[in-house]
Amino acid sequence: LSSPKGTNITLASTTSTENSGLLGYLLPIFKGDSGIGVRVVAVGTGQAMRMAMKGDADVVLVHHRPSEELFVEEGYGVERISVMHNDFIIVGPASDPAGIKGVTDVAAALGRIRSSRAAFVSRGDDSGTHKRELSLWATLGFQPGDDDRDWYRESGSGQGATLNVASEMDAYCLSDRASWVTFGNKRGLELLVEGDPLLLNPYSVILVNPQKYPHIKAPEGQQFIDWLVSERGQQLIAAFRVEGQQLFFPDALDPTEE
Amino acid sequence: MNEFSNAFRTAAHLLVEMDPGLLEVVLLSLRVSLSAVILAAVFALPLGAFVALTPFPGRRGVVILMNAMMSLPPVVVGLVIYLLLSRTGPLGTTGLLFTPTAMIIAQCVLVFPIIAALTRQTVFDLHEEYDEYLRSVGAGTRQKIATLLWDGRARLLTAILAGFGRAIAEVGAVIIVGGNILHSTRVMTTTIALETSKGDLGMALGLGIILVLIAVAVNTAVVTIGGGANQRTV
Amino acid sequence: MNEFSNAFRTAAHLLVEMDPGLLEVVLLSLRVSLSAVILAAVFALPLGAFVALTPFPGRRGVVILMNAMMSLPPVVVGLVIYLLLSRTGPLGTTGLLFTPTAMIIAQCVLVFPIIAALTRQTVFDLHEEYDEYLRSVGAGTRQKIATLLWDGRARLLTAILAGFGRAIAEVGAVIIVGGNILHSTRVMTTTIALETSKGDLGMALGLGIILVLIAVAVNTAVVTIGGGANQRTV
Amino acid sequence: MQSQHHMLPLVVNGVSYVANGKAIIEDVSFTIHDAGLTILLGPNGAGKSSLLKLCHGLWPLSSGSIRWGDADVQDVKQKQAMVFQRPVLLRRSAAENVDHVLKLRGASSAERARVIEESLQWAGLANIADMPARKLSGGEQQSLTIARAWALNPEVLLLDEPTANLDPAATRRVEDLIRSFAEAGKKVIMATHNIAQARRLADEVLFLNHGRLLEQAPAEQFMSGPSDPLAGRFIAGELVE
Amino acid sequence: MQSQHHMLPLVVNGVSYVANGKAIIEDVSFTIHDAGLTILLGPNGAGKSSLLKLCHGLWPLSSGSIRWGDADVQDVKQKQAMVFQRPVLLRRSAAENVDHVLKLRGASSAERARVIEESLQWAGLANIADMPARKLSGGEQQSLTIARAWALNPEVLLLDEPTANLDPAATRRVEDLIRSFAEAGKKVIMATHNIAQARRLADEVLFLNHGRLLEQAPAEQFMSGPSDPLAGRFIAGELVE
Ligand SMILES: Nc1ncnc2c1ncn2[C@@H]1O[C@H](COP(=O)(O)OP(=O)(O)OP(=O)(O)O)[C@@H](O)[C@H]1O
Ligand SMILES: Nc1ncnc2c1ncn2[C@@H]1O[C@H](COP(=O)(O)OP(=O)(O)OP(=O)(O)O)[C@@H](O)[C@H]1O
Numbered sequence A: 001l002s003s004p005k006g007t008n009i010t011l012a013s014t015t016s017t018e019n020s021g022l023l024g025y026l027l028p029i030f031k032g033d034s035g036i037g038v039r040v041v042a043v044g045t046g047q048a049m050r051m052a053m054k055g056d057a058d059v060v061l062v063h064h065r066p067s068e069e070l071f072v073e074e075g076y077g078v079e080r081i082s083v084m085h086n087d088f089i090i091v092g093p094a095s096d097p098a099g100i101k102g103v104t105d106v107a108a109a110l111g112r113i114r115s116s117r118a119a120f121v122s123r124g125d126d127s128g129t130h131k132r133e134l135s136l137w138a139t140l141g142f143q144p145g146d147d148d149r150d151w152y153r154e155s156g157s158g159q160g161a162t163l164n165v166a167s168e169m170d171a172y173c174l175s176d177r178a179s180w181v182t183f184g185n186k187r188g189l190e191l192l193v194e195g196d197p198l199l200l201n202p203y204s205v206i207l208v209n210p211q212k213y214p215h216i217k218a219p220e221g222q223q224f225i226d227w228l229v230s231e232r233g234q235q236l237i238a239a240f241r242v243e244g245q246q247l248f249f250p251d252a253l254d255p256t257e258e
Numbered sequence B, C: 001m002n003e004f005s006n007a008f009r010t011a012a013h014l015l016v017e018m019d020p021g022l023l024e025v026v027l028l029s030l031r032v033s034l035s036a037v038i039l040a041a042v043f044a045l046p047l048g049a050f051v052a053l054t055p056f057p058g059r060r061g062v063v064i065l066m067n068a069m070m071s072l073p074p075v076v077v078g079l080v081i082y083l084l085l086s087r088t089g090p091l092g093t094t095g096l097l098f099t100p101t102a103m104i105i106a107q108c109v110l111v112f113p114i115i116a117a118l119t120r121q122t123v124f125d126l127h128e129e130y131d132e133y134l135r136s137v138g139a140g141t142r143q144k145i146a147t148l149l150w151d152g153r154a155r156l157l158t159a160i161l162a163g164f165g166r167a168i169a170e171v172g173a174v175i176i177v178g179g180n181i182l183h184s185t186r187v188m189t190t191t192i193a194l195e196t197s198k199g200d201l202g203m204a205l206g207l208g209i210i211l212v213l214i215a216v217a218v219n220t221a222v223v224t225i226g227g228g229a230n231q232r233t234v
Numbered sequence D, E: 001m002q003s004q005h006h007m008l009p010l011v012v013n014g015v016s017y018v019a020n021g022k023a024i025i026e027d028v029s030f031t032i033h034d035a036g037l038t039i040l041l042g043p044n045g046a047g048k049s050s051l052l053k054l055c056h057g058l059w060p061l062s063s064g065s066i067r068w069g070d071a072d073v074q075d076v077k078q079k080q081a082m083v084f085q086r087p088v089l090l091r092r093s094a095a096e097n098v099d100h101v102l103k104l105r106g107a108s109s110a111e112r113a114r115v116i117e118e119s120l121q122w123a124g125l126a127n128i129a130d131m132p133a134r135k136l137s138g139g140e141q142q143s144l145t146i147a148r149a150w151a152l153n154p155e156v157l158l159l160d161e162p163t164a165n166l167d168p169a170a171t172r173r174v175e176d177l178i179r180s181f182a183e184a185g186k187k188v189i190m191a192t193h194n195i196a197q198a199r200r201l202a203d204e205v206l207f208l209n210h211g212r213l214l215e216q217a218p219a220e221q222f223m224s225g226p227s228d229p230l231a232g233r234f235i236a237g238e239l240v241e
């Protein structure tokens, strides 16, 4: 392809794609195909968008649709392109005091946790996952408040740290599947609830608008995006496995998704 | 650069409003870090003095180790204490994990080598001067330590303040052993980290400004009280 | 507690294998932190000495501020430098964001007040003794500073090593201005933070052990070279 | 003087002291049987201060042995007091400096108050009891260290040039102290350059040069004409190499 | 002695110095017209060291003024050298201590090597040139500070008890130095307790007590019978209050 050897672009991404190893798997292949290196800065969704808005990244890879749309609307991003999805799950202690194991309706499961006042750890960090969790509670008409302090805990941290807290406290928590599968300190925690369509977690990729910031490496960034959504990129995403599990499901080639 | 003016406005706003959430976080920060520093100093001062005044085989090694322990990464200290206090850990039954006590312990471990190493250096110089006198009048080790620490108290303040600086500014250890739990173990630095990850840089910086103001207040108080009277070295 | 034995096994394994990824990260850590400390020392030593030896109105305030700046939180320093170096920030055109240079700058800012405050304290004592001699022989300020720093060099080592400890152990600032980019700005502490967030505590601890071993090696080297000969204070 | 003193004789036997590869004291042997005043004489750098410190047990011997009566030199510090050539004063007031040694010896607080007052009075320092000791004048500092040693009421007093910075009156006071000490059957060993002072006070003289003991003689005999030729030139004020 | 000396007369006018609320020097006025040796006499704590330091411009005056010839006291340090009562030695070798002042005065490296050797030779310290200065014996340290001052070849030499720790031979050497200095038309001001030494050397005596100047007189006149009664008792070795 056309780019000179040694070009680098900066990708602001969420921690799940980095920590799961997906990017570590994809990027060397992309570099081989294109000669373009991708430098990943893995932070929370909020921080990633913020960085991009200041022109410090060329491409963002995130998973919170409303802020993505706002980002494009305000002219910071060129276009929001769906890449893949995985899903959220609820994990909790094997003893399962709220009795949610196997429940497929996520709202029902959360309702049981709430009524049993079993410990629940929220990320509390305005991340995509945190916002999703709040919107799930909202389907029950519930908004955690001061009265819930005894069981509803906010860890104010990333997914890994929150899982560490949950495993220690025997608490439930919402996680994305990729972070959970690759998490190394599960101890008593188990995956309890999955499969509700409400738990779908779509990732999209956006090129930062070169009209806003002329220094953005738009051609290379676009080349990366094109590669990700190409047949080759999508097949590679589907082929990525951790402990035999597929963590991310390509969306770009599936016309029903977007 | 409106983040900067934003930050000052946020800081002023938080201070003027006396935001109760802020107050809670500030007080916990002070409680944890001051406790940690005092606890560490109680043991590190005599230890530093002891190492300075007692020649024993391997002292050079101990000194190097003490200096090297100033490089302990907070995250690692946090992890070790997390594992010790974890329910399945050896001290799990104490139930201290995710409590301010755990945070005090973690900061204490971080601060201890700093105070000990700097104390050793300071007392070493004083001891060089006092050594023959102290031995001549037959002072025992404890009496020597007491004399050296007392006469060096003004200059040891800087060592203690360096320890306080490390403690109050530190985030890696307290976030792991405290869990940054709202209304329970959330301190200034963990709040700053949280606001940063939210992308709310103005709030993060504003809190940072308040933290520095608090540090200035603590330092002023300590230097004024401790360095006063006839031992002014400041 | 198998995390601990696990950690030691991981550490041993990484060391024995001479894991090239590890080597890259270790070398960058050393490069960044040593550069930051040397850079900070070049300015902080004379500044600390200057403040110690020159009485000027407001000196007490400057000293308190210097001490208080030891409490600068790494995350805040990281944020400020991030905002300055950001493409849209005042120094954006330098293109330094997410480079080792940015990390060096951030650590330098963190370490500077530590070295300056401890130098002031150390030089203050020496100056008390040398003051009348230096003035009697008509030494200028620069000559005084040079004399005091040279004669205090062995004891100033501990101040510099305290600065090194802060730099090498620090994660909050470098992760923000460096971005923890693989093969580019990933250092030991950011790797430890990453492994911790992955829940791979054994790896995180193992890396922590290696970091401490490296700190011991650096301290040994510095103390052996710098504190040698006729200025042994260790 | 008879040797009723239970810490005598002082037996110094084949003592050497090496520092930084240099022999500072070389194969020195002597015995002091009697109480009273022994003066160490010798040119600058002869080793007087070093020998005093060795006799006080402050430095480890490189070879040889020192015994005070039945006791090893390491075990007698509590019964001795030494005044150093360069005063070592704590960063405290004059009175607190005296208090420090009294506290170490476990004196009661009433006792301490009494002795502090007495000793500062004796040294003419009563009016500056509360001054930071290190701000005192050269002579005041030296007086204070002597008062501090006096407060310990030791069996053996080791003095290193104790009147170097004192005015004539203070010198006389210290000399009176030394005399009354010696007359009370205690032991004083003093290094001095002041030949006139040595003449006034000494019962016995040890003459050192280059770390070696060249002569031990009763004072009168030494002063009227030492057998060592160097010593003769020394007391005549000539250059001794 | 004539006053060809371009830094004379030294005019001290109504000088007081207050530290910690205590008047250490009180309303002292005198003029020194002539080169040669002026001795400061007075009991311990009289203020001799303080007055020397004030004349050297080391301390700010609380009131009054001091001028050396046409110059303010603050501007003459480069032409003076002072030897302190308590030696201040850098943590370096003896030779490097001398080198330090020579470097400050911008001497060339050949010049420095020459002067270092000469001065240490003069002080009898050539054999310990490379020893750490602070390990030297009391007398060696004092000799070194005098050698260091000598190396500066000053117009004015201020000496504070320079022979307190010196043996008779070294004392004579320093006295010879002082004499040759004075004879070369330079100015020496020296504080001493050694009345015999004052008698040997002084051209003029200033007698201080309690921070006040009680008498200024030519040496012969003073020594044969000072007009101040306290001074009389002082040189007789009596207690002066
Ligand atoms: N900074 C200070 N604060 C208070 N008192 C001081 C200070 N410096 C000196 N003094 C006092 O001032 C007096 C004069 O001191 P100075 O050193 O000038 O005496 P001196 O004549 O040189 O005595 P000496 O013969 O003992 O050396 C002393 O009583 C001393 O205690
Ligand atoms: N730690 C040391 N290392 C090397 N040399 C030393 C050390 N301590 C003392 N000396 C040397 O040993 C010699 C004897 O020193 P000492 O202080 O005993 O002499 P002194 O007889 O007391 O002299 P003074 O009359 O000058 O006080 C001196 O030449 C001194 O330089």
Ligand SMILES: [Mg+2]
Pocket: D048, D049, D050, D085, D160, D191, E137, E138, E139
């Ligand atoms: Mg001596």
Ligand SMILES: [Mg+2]
Pocket: D137, D138, D139, E048, E049, E050, E085, E160, E191
């Ligand atoms: Mg004096």
